[in-house]
Amino acid sequence: MNKKNFGLGVFVIALGFAMFLASLGIKDFAAVGVGATFFPRLASMGFVILGALLIIQVLRKPETTGRETDSSEVADTRKKYYSIVQSIVLIVLFLTLLETLGYIICSALYIFFQILVLANEKKKRYVLYGIISVISSLTTYVLFVRVFQVMIPRGILG
Amino acid sequence: MIVEGIMSVLTVKTISLIFGGTVLGILFGSIPGITVTMGVALFLPITFSMEPVQGLSLLMGLYIGGTSGGLISAVLLNIPGTPASICTCFDGSPLAQQGKAGKALGIGIVFSFLGGMFSLIVLFFVSPWLASVALNFGAYEYFSIGIFSLTLVSTMSGKSFIKGLISALLGFSFTFIGMAPITALPRFTFGFKQLNGGLSLLPILIGLFAVSQLFESSGETEQEVKPIEYSIKGFGFSLKEFVSQKWNFLRSAVIGTGVGILPGLGGAICSVVAYGVAKKQSKYPEKFGTGVIDGIVASETANNASTGGALVPLMTLGIPGDNTTAILLAGFMVHGITPGPLLFENNGVLVYGIFTALVLANIFMIISEFGGMRLFVKVLAVPKHILLPIVITLCVIGSYGLNNRMFDVWTMLFFGVLGFGMKKFDIPSTPLLLGAILGPIIETGLRRGLMRSRGSFLPFFTEPISGAILIITILIVLYSALKTFRKASLKKRVQ
Numbered sequence: 262m263n264k265k266n267f268g269l270g271v272f273v274i275a276l277g278f279a280m281f282l283a284s285l286g287i288k289d290f291a292a293v294g295v296g297a298t299f300f301p302r303l304a305s306m307g308f309v310i311l312g313a314l315l316i317i318q319v320l321r322k323p324e325t326t327g328r329e330t331d332s333s334e335v336a337d338t339r340k341k342y343y344s345i346v347q348s349i350v351l352i353v354l355f356l357t358l359l360e361t362l363g364y365i366i367c368s369a370l371y372i373f374f375q376i377l378v379l380a381n382e383k384k385k386r387y388v389l390y391g392i393i394s395v396i397s398s399l400t401t402y403v404l405f406v407r408v409f410q411v412m413i414p415r416g417i418l419g
Numbered sequence: 420m421i422v423e424g425i426m427s428v429l430t431v432k433t434i435s436l437i438f439g440g441t442v443l444g445i446l447f448g449s450i451p452g453i454t455v456t457m458g459v460a461l462f463l464p465i466t467f468s469m470e471p472v473q474g475l476s477l478l479m480g481l482y483i484g485g486t487s488g489g490l491i492s493a494v495l496l497n498i499p500g501t502p503a504s505i506c507t508c509f510d511g512s513p514l515a516q517q518g519k520a521g522k523a524l525g526i527g528i529v530f531s532f533l534g535g536m537f538s539l540i541v542l543f544f545v546s547p548w549l550a551s552v553a554l555n556f557g558a559y560e561y562f563s564i565g566i567f568s569l570t571l572v573s574t575m576s577g578k579s580f581i582k583g584l585i586s587a588l589l590g591f592s593f594t595f596i597g598m599a600p601i602t603a604l605p606r607f608t609f610g611f612k613q614l615n616g617g618l619s620l621l622p623i624l625i626g627l628f629a630v631s632q633l634f635e636s637s638g639e640t641e642q643e644v645k646p647i648e649y650s651i652k653g654f655g656f657s658l659k660e661f662v663s664q665k666w667n668f669l670r671s672a673v674i675g676t677g678v679g680i681l682p683g684l685g686g687a688i689c690s691v692v693a694y695g696v697a698k699k700q701s702k703y704p705e706k707f708g709t710g711v712i713d714g715i716v717a718s719e720t721a722n723n724a725s726t727g728g729a730l731v732p733l734m735t736l737g738i739p740g741d742n743t744t745a746i747l748l749a750g751f752m753v754h755g756i757t758p759g760p761l762l763f764e765n766n767g768v769l770v771y772g773i774f775t776a777l778v779l780a781n782i783f784m785i786i787s788e789f790g791g792m793r794l795f796v797k798v799l800a801v802p803k804h805i806l807l808p809i810v811i812t813l814c815v816i817g818s819y820g821l822n823n824r825m826f827d828v829w830t831m832l833f834f835g836v837l838g839f840g841m842k843k844f845d846i847p848s849t850p851l852l853l854g855a856i857l858g859p860i861i862e863t864g865l866r867r868g869l870m871r872s873r874g875s876f877l878p879f880f881t882e883p884i885s886g887a888i889l890i891i892t893i894l895i896v897l898y899s900a901l902k903t904f905r906k907a908s909l910k911k912r913v914q
Contacts, residue, residue: 379804
C-alpha cells in the first residue's frame, strides 16, 4: 500500500475538519446570497472528499511487493534529510537575526554556511567560500539599496 | 496611441533595461535549477523604484529571455534549464552528442524567435478585441473563468487529478486569511494582527518556486556539469532544412499560442503538446528522440509562442496564463496598475509600450544567444552550491522589500518548506499558486453575482458566456475523472 498517499489522504481529511472547526469562529452577516463562511466551509468539505478519494485510490491499488531498501540507501536518505534540516535551520537563523545584526553580516554568514551545507561531497574551499560570501553580500546590498532603492534592515552596521 | 506607446519605450534607459533583462533572463533560463519564474520573481523588487513602463519592460525581457534560455542547457547538458524546454532535450541532446550541437542550438534559437514573434502578432491583434469583449464581463463571467482556469490547471499539472485539486483548493484556502471580500470582517486571523491583510502574493511566489529549490538541492549530490563542445557556422542549419519545417513551425506556433492563451497553462505544457502532435503527424515518428530537428522546432516554437499567448488573458482579464505571468501580474500591481479590460482603456500607451518591449526582447534574445553563446555556456558551469545561497539572499531582499516587514519573509520561508514538502508528495505547485491568485476573483465573483441575482445561482448558467464556460469546465472534470478511472481499471486488468 502506498503509505505516502494514504498518510496524505488522512492529513487532507484532518485539514478539512480543522478548517471547518476554525470557520465556526468567523463573524459574518450576509444579507443576500452567501456569506464569508460559505467558501471556507465548501473548501473544508472539498478537502474531506478529496482526502477520501485519495485513500480509496490507494486502497484499490493491488499490492506491489516492495523492494528491500539496503542499509546504504537508508543512510543516504538520512543524510539528505539532515542536510535539508540544516538548510532550514540556517534560514531560520538568518531571518531571526536579520533585523538585529543587519543584512550585510547575516547574509555573508548565511551564504558561507549554506554553501558548506550544499557542497556535501566536495572539497571544502573555505577561503573561496568566505570571499564569495562577503563580496556577494556587499554587492547585493549596494545594488539593492543604492541603485534600486529597496529597503533592507541595516542592523548594527548602522 | 500606438505610436505613443512605441515611443515611450525607445529611450536609452528602457532599451538597455530590456537588453539587460533579456540577457539575464537567458542566463536564468539556461541554468538548471534556476527557472525563469524565479528570475522574474527575484527582479520584481528591483522594479519598485522604476517607472511602470521601465519596470515592466525589464520583466518582459526576463520573461522572453528566460523562456528561450532553457534550450541551451537542454542541448548541451541534456538537462532542461526550465520546464518549458524538457522536450528540447529529447532531440536536442542526441543531436549534440552526434557532434551537431551547433545545428541544434541554431534551430532552437531561430524558432524560439519566430515562435515568440508569431505569438506577439496574435497578442497585438487579439487582445484589444478580447479586452473590449471583457469590458462587458460581470461577476458571473469572472467567477466562471476563475473556476475554469483553476480546474484546467488542476487537471493538466502532473499525473494525479485529485492531487491537482488538493493543491488548487489549498491555494484557494490561503486566500481566506484576512478580511473577507465584501463583508470585510476578519477570517482565520486567530488574533494575529499581521494576518489582517492576508498573505502577500510575492512571498508566496518566491517561497514556492525559489526557496523550495534550495531544499531540493540540499542533500543531493551535485552532478558535474560538462557542457558539450559545439561550433556554430552562421545560423547552424541550411535554408532547405528551414523550409522543410514550415508546417511544423506553423502548427507548433498555433498550439503554443493557443494553449498559452488558456489561463493557467504555460510554456511547459505547450511544448509537450506541440512535441506530441508533431511526432504523431510526422512521416517518421520513430525518429523522434534520436535527433530530428522537427522535435526541437516543435518544442522551442511552442514554448516561446506561449509567451505572447499567456499575456493575452493576463492583460485582457487580469488572469495569469501561467506561473511566470502570475509574477508579471504582481509586477503590474506593484506599480499600481490592474491588468484587465480597463487596462486598454486607461493605460493604452503602457500596453503598446509593453508590446514594443516584447518585440525588442525577442530581437535582443536572438542576437545575444547567437552572439553571446560562449558566455552563457561559461555561466552554466558555475556550481549550484554557490549560486543557490546567493539566490536565497536575493529572495529575502525581495520578500522584505515589498512591505518592509519580516512577516513576509517568514511567509516566504513557510511556502518554501511547503513547496518542498508538496514536491515530495507529488503534489503540483502551479494549482496552488493559481488558487491563491484566482481565489479572491472566484469568491468575489460568486458573492457579487449572488447579490445581483438576489441569491439565485441560475444566472451563472443562463448568462451565455458564463454558462458556456461552466459547461466546458464540467466537461473537463468529467473527462479527467473518466481518464483516471479508466487508467486505474486498466492497471487492475493487467494484473
